[in-house]
Amino acid sequence: MHFTYNLAALAGLAQGWPNFEKHSLVPRAISYIDSETGFTFSETRAAATLSSNIVYRIAQPANVPSGQPYDVVLQVVAPNSLGWVGLAWGGSMIRNPLTVAYPNGQKPTVSSRWATGHSTPQQYTGAAYTPLTKGNKSNGTHWQFTVKCTGCTTYTGSAGETTVDPTGSKRLAFACASGKVSNPSSTSASIPVHDVYNYITQDFSAGANANFAALLSKNGVSGGATGNATEKV
Template identity: 55%
Template sequence: MRLSFGLACVATLLGLASETNADVYRDPDTGFSFSQYNAPITTGTSYITFRVAIPSPATSGQPYDVVLQVVAPISAGWVGVAWGGSMTNNPLLIGWANGASSMTSIRRATSHTAPTAYTAGSLQLLKKGSKSNGTHWQFTAKCTGCTQFTTTGTTTKSLNPAGSNRLAFAYARTKPSQPSSESSPLNVHDLFNYWEHDFSSAGNAAFQDLVDRNL
């Protein structure tokens, strides 16, 4: 799929590369090659960009780490990604602006109530890829436990490293009440939607070296 980013100012203001309408985006700050999706949050005027990077090779049916990069307009109070494509019974990676940098949190919900900490996963914020200015903010984080997880009972879901995976996102205009705390309460989202993300073009042969370089 080939998607237009729609906001040329994002590339200029955040120092991102110019090929923001490409399926594969190479981030000059972190060195990762990402597959990306641009999600409209208003009619043709505002977008959130979701980028995914994974190790290459990654084995189908086995867990592997994943790096998520999100670029959001300053009007977004928080943004979250559901790795199983729904609010419930899968890891939720949530981020928001915290001053000139960002804060991330990994949570899980078993019903349509406020999600709590997800103890089966862990996050590392990659500081070189996390920043904020007057119009947009961005976070980049490595997740362990986001590509293979238990949904309900003993059912395990694995994300396909060689194909498309259904993901979901949510965003809220209201910022978390405690932006410096990864466990801050969150307001109810204002919008959610789904998309099919191509993991086959997200591979990075030097994945772990890039993670170490960006910590």
């Protein structure tokens, strides 16, 4: 099923007359400071169903030189009703890095994929994921992962080499399914087709981190200094 409803508009309608004209759209992306990892993320909530959201958070170094590849930290919080969630960094399913993740006990598995058509994506070696020591967990209602990605924001797609602008708003795509993955500890597990796909607008400017490499280091991960070459770790 493909949700095209505007939930904010529906919420506005639900408020009913006479307050109808007062309703305003919620900002699409906000800054979220994660006290656990210390990163400042841009955050978007994507409707997985009419009553549940997937939260997509992206952090990147401040002052990335124009056109230069850069690492990101991706944090996603998903309801336990979902068997997998995905993010398409180029804004569509085909020919761009796909981050696919599924719950796996306490620590979700994150898998790098790439699709050449509207069929099961294959594994993709152009992007590498490193889990942070914090921010990977699950509880009775949600599962969450937090990873560094090298290669998510620069890729060779249908339009040649493309780098996602770290300073602007960008349309990304997401997908999810309630169907569970049968061998969730494997990064090459088969995933059932999505029940839902849709688009989110991520305002990267809300997730710039001047101390990106130092924060990675605090979370047990090296690298990530792109755009911050003079930063002291």
